[in-house]
Amino acid sequence: MDVSSVIVVGIVCGILIYGLIKRTDVASAFTKGAEDGLRTAFGLLPTLCFVTLSVAALRASGILEMITGLLSPLAGRLGIPVQCLPLALLRPISGSGALTLLGEILKDCGPDSFAGRTASVMAASTETTFYTVAIYFGAVKAKRSRKAVIAALAGDITAFFLSVFAVRIILG
Amino acid sequence: MGFLTIFLFLVSALYSVKAGTLSAVANAVTECGSSAVTLVIGMCGAMAVWGGLVNVANESGLSELLTKAMKPLINKIFKGLNRDSKATNAIALNITANLLGLGNAATPLGLSAMKLLEEEERAGDKPTKNMTLLAVINACSLQIIPTTVAALRLSSGSRSPMEILPCVILVSAASLLVALITAEVLEGGR
Numbered sequence: 612m613d614v615s616s617v618i619v620v621g622i623v624c625g626i627l628i629y630g631l632i633k634r635t636d637v638a639s640a641f642t643k644g645a646e647d648g649l650r651t652a653f654g655l656l657p658t659l660c661f662v663t664l665s666v667a668a669l670r671a672s673g674i675l676e677m678i679t680g681l682l683s684p685l686a687g688r689l690g691i692p693v694q695c696l697p698l699a700l701l702r703p704i705s706g707s708g709a710l711t712l713l714g715e716i717l718k719d720c721g722p723d724s725f726a727g728r729t730a731s732v733m734a735a736s737t738e739t740t741f742y743t744v745a746i747y748f749g750a751v752k753a754k755r756s757r758k759a760v761i762a763a764l765a766g767d768i769t770a771f772f773l774s775v776f777a778v779r780i781i782l783g
Numbered sequence: 784m785g786f787l788t789i790f791l792f793l794v795s796a797l798y799s800v801k802a803g804t805l806s807a808v809a810n811a812v813t814e815c816g817s818s819a820v821t822l823v824i825g826m827c828g829a830m831a832v833w834g835g836l837v838n839v840a841n842e843s844g845l846s847e848l849l850t851k852a853m854k855p856l857i858n859k860i861f862k863g864l865n866r867d868s869k870a871t872n873a874i875a876l877n878i879t880a881n882l883l884g885l886g887n888a889a890t891p892l893g894l895s896a897m898k899l900l901e902e903e904e905r906a907g908d909k910p911t912k913n914m915t916l917l918a919v920i921n922a923c924s925l926q927i928i929p930t931t932v933a934a935l936r937l938s939s940g941s942r943s944p945m946e947i948l949p950c951v952i953l954v955s956a957a958s959l960l961v962a963l964i965t966a967e968v969l970e971g972g973r
Contacts, residue, residue, distance in 0.1 A: 618883055618885070619885065622836075622885075622888075623836060625845070626836050626837075626839050626840045626843075626845060627839070629840070629843050629844075629845040630839045630840075630842070630843040630845070632843075633843040633844055633845075635839065635842045635843040636842075637839050637843075640835075640838045640839045640841075640842040640843075641835035641836065641838060641839050642835065643835075643838055644834040644835040644836070644837055644838025644839065644841075645831040645832065645834050645835035645838075646831075646834075647834050647838070647895070648827070648830035648831045648832075648833065648834025648835065648891050649827055649830060649831045649834075651830060651834070651891065651894050651895070651898075652823055652826055652827035652830040652831075652891075653823065653827065655823055655826075656819060656820065656823050659819040659822065659823065660815070660816050660819045660820075661788060662788055662819075663815040663816070663818055663819045663822075664788060664792055664812065664815050665787070665788040665789075665790075665791035665792040665795070666791075666815070667811035667812070667814065667815035667818065668791070668792045668795035668796060668799075668808050668811055668812070668815075669791055669795050670811070671795070671799070671804060671807040671808045671810070671811035672795040672796070672798050672799035672802065672804050672807070672808050673798070673799070673802050673804045673807075674794065674795055674798045674799075674802075677798065677802070710931070710935070713932065713935060714935055714939070717935060717936060717939035717941075718939055721939075721940075722936045722939040722940060722941035722944070723941055723942055723943070723946075727936075727939075727941075728946075728947060728950075731929075731932050731935075731936055731947045732947050732950045732951055732954055733954075734932050735924065735926070735929035735931075735932040735933075735947060735951045735955075736924050736929075736950075736951050736954035736955040736958060737923070737924055737958065738921070738922050738923055738924045740922045741787075743918065743921050743922040744918050744922050746890065746894070747893065747894065747897050747914075747917065747918035747921060747922075748910070748918065750894040750897045750898055751897050751898060751900075751901045751906065751910070751914065752901065752906070752907070752908065753901070753906050753907065753908055753909055753910035753911075753914065754908070755908070755909055755910055756910070756915075756918065757786075757787075758915050758966060758969040758970060759910070759915045759918040759919050759922070759966070760787065761965065761969060762915070762919045762962045762963070762965040762966035762969060763918075763919050763922035763923065763962050765961050765962055765965040766919075766922070766923050766958040766959060766961050766962030766965070767958065769957055769958040769961040769962075770924075770954050770955070770957070770958035773953070773954045773957055773958065774950065774954050777949075777950040777953050777954050778947075778950055781949055781950050781953075782946060782947075782950065
């Protein structure tokens, strides 16, 4: 029994019980909300197709591996584990890709190694920036997301470097 | 986003010619549409269920109760919003779900908040500052307990899967702060 399962089931019970107490028409409120949710989900598709075009090409072309190769001497000098570089590059564009990569790093270096810990902190403190911004702007008419992307990437870069230092200082 | 997508695609295409991965990229072009569809189909069930549950909470008045505590913080970040508006409620629910790590619930809540912001602030083709801030906050990790990564660490044989927690909280908070400050600076120029 993990914490998040308890939270999820607890929240659903809470919502249903409060609805009953307040004599809300739970069924009709639910179906109305579900309809809105479905409409929003399918409304995302056109924008999402456009964004995945570049993400898919990036992954398939092998350009991430090339950039990793270029950056690894510099990373070595700064004390950043080389294994974490592809993770940092992939994390903002592909959530499932980053998770796959993290699994490989944990297997190859060990989860309690410096590289393994750093990669874990990196993956856990960041989000799939491009997807998130694309989805959020996919839901509204305004499409100029440049400022949001730049600001969120500034956060990602901070998280990348800080992960290395936080693991070194806190976990030794 | 448009420019970035075009740029990334062109760079990848050029590189693939040199690296000999052109056929992989060609396949990716055809397949990426179905991966987007798969993603949305995977999401839409959760969007429907959580959208339904949230609307029950809205109509019963539970949302109002829950968001009262979050509002002072939200009004500090999102300036110029009516305290009792639907958008403020939706943002409060979105942030709560993010903190609890309920990604599947946070996204539909965040998207409806985005739409309500658009409506209430009468945004046209340009996003308002608050819309940008909401997207930025959601593009940063707010999750307090890193359940997915901890599960992965456990399955890889870690002695202490949750030992990363203090690091994660510190790094998440710092990166969120940097992202918000960057957004403020960028928006200030308008």
